[in-house]
Amino acid sequence: MLHDTSPLSVGIFTAFVAGVLWLSFRLGRKGQSAQGYYAAHGQVHWAVNGIAFAGDYLSAASFLGICGMIAFHGYDGFLYSIGFLAGWVVALFVIAEPIKALGKFTFADALDARFDSRGIKLAVAISTLVVSIFYLIPQMVGAGSLVTPLLGLPHWAGVILVGVAVTMIVVTAGMVSTTWVQFIKGSLLVLFCGVLTVLILGRGLAVNAGRSGPVDLAPQVRTVRPDGTVLVDGKPQGPDHDLRPVGTLTRLPERFGDAPSTGPLGPLAYLSALEDSTVVVWEKSTRTDAEGTHDTFTPRERPAAELLRPGGYFKGLAGKTLAGRLDFASLMLALFCGTASLPHNLIRYYTVKDAAAARKSTVVGIAAIGGFYVLTLYLGLGAMTSGALDPTDTNMAAPLLAKSFSETLFAVISAIAFTTVLGTVSGLIMAGSGAVAHDLVENVCGVRMTDHEKVRVGKLAAVALGIVAMALGILFKGFNVGFLVGWAFNIAASANLPALVMLLFWPRTTKQGIIAAVTVGMIASLGWILLSADTFEKVYGLPGSLAPMPFSQPGLVTIPLGFLVLVVVSLLTPPPVPARR
């Protein structure tokens, strides 16, 4: 769909981004030592750190991806919310306090705390880079999706914009500015999503999204020709001839009689009324011929109750196939285990002064993140019935929902979504640059550096990672960001969690066991993803039936595999020397 841009939107957006960058430059002078650059001197207040956790964690996947998935596929998007939050339980009850005592700057510091092993540092640094890069992809894709309707720029321009902005944030002040960007973004995101939810409930539900006349149920076809020109229903796409926005109800519950809308509803009454309504969902099918690629969007009226139960996105659940069920179980396991193994989350434990502050900041983070995930249900369902969805882009559901209320709210929500990307990407680039400069260059290669040089190498690494992120963001255009982030969780959970948990709870763990578990977990999960049906279909453009893996999400196999490898290798190698008391 083509989207109008308004000076107001551009103005608000520019003010937000300029404000964030100004803050970053202002704080820049505070982060010039290695301790300041990588860990914000370990002096961040626990409450600020807690909200920064939320700012770090609530990425484009949580906001844009989940809302879009709920809007287009119903309840299954909410399963991501449930899984993402559940992972914080592992972080709080198992990981938070011990890891604070172990590390200094990076995740590799923690895993290597009992050993002095270049092998551990190398394996964990590579795993940190792989996870961070996989997590970066959806953030950059989300940034590209946002700027198209907001600023009228192409997808690639959005990716470049966020890449440059975030690299500047990280390079200026490292963890100090990253913390404050994440704090501001986390606060604004939860606050404005709360405002949007109040507006959704205040508007209630309406047939045809409140428009007069019957719902237009004609299919729509978008053709992209080989020369790049776009046709809609056979005619050139333009402001006067474009795809229609979608997402409507065709019938309200009988208890509302002939009324076209329900009027304001409470949180539970909203869900209940929707469950008894009939909704129009748009299914996409694609074919390619000599004229180009044809995307056909076909409307289908369905009882909303069918969309408020599992199986809308995870088709295997509805079809009851074993592979489909295993795929679902595997993803939910990866989401549960992945949060506590994401390096960019873990390094935030080094920015507070002690274990008690780490615990308290995690609780604040869980409260903010949990509150936000409850809101995602209303945002997604509100978008589903807003009559404002772009059928070509699931990631735009939340901003377009805001646009259905007002242009100003659209600009604010889009700007917040953009800072959402900035906050998360800064954390990822910080984790990646620490892995390169502190783990690889200093500890693995043994390059002796002054404090100033450590910071400079970290900044150079941040620039390089920013460039890689931009390239991948352009390459993966069109993917649902929630789906993409599932890959990062699988790899993090498979490579990092077994080593971390066993290091904390099994004294017999050896350095060889850790190296083997991280390496095998990372390679196995990455290899599984690259050979899965999802990747065959969505990345290689090949039939999913050709993929050798029985299901797409690897965690169910590769997480236990990581534990198994660690135990076997540890038992086969000499036990670690016990600490002298």
Next chain:
Amino acid sequence: MTEGEARGQRTAAPASRLGLAMFGLYVLLYGGFITLVLVRPDLVAERPFGGVNLAIACGLGLILAAVLLSVVYMVARAGR
């Protein structure tokens, strides 16, 4: 103390028993929900509480349980 000895002593403080007990409780809740979705997806479409179906009630319940358990944990561990 040598560098190696210092390293050997940098062991983590173990997670508390209360934390592990709460973790176990949440695993049961989360695992129970996933099992229910896998084994009886038809059951979660039921509406035992009137308006909201079991799938949504369980989802919201799991999120609220995580927040509640974390607050209880923070209060119980205050000052440590």
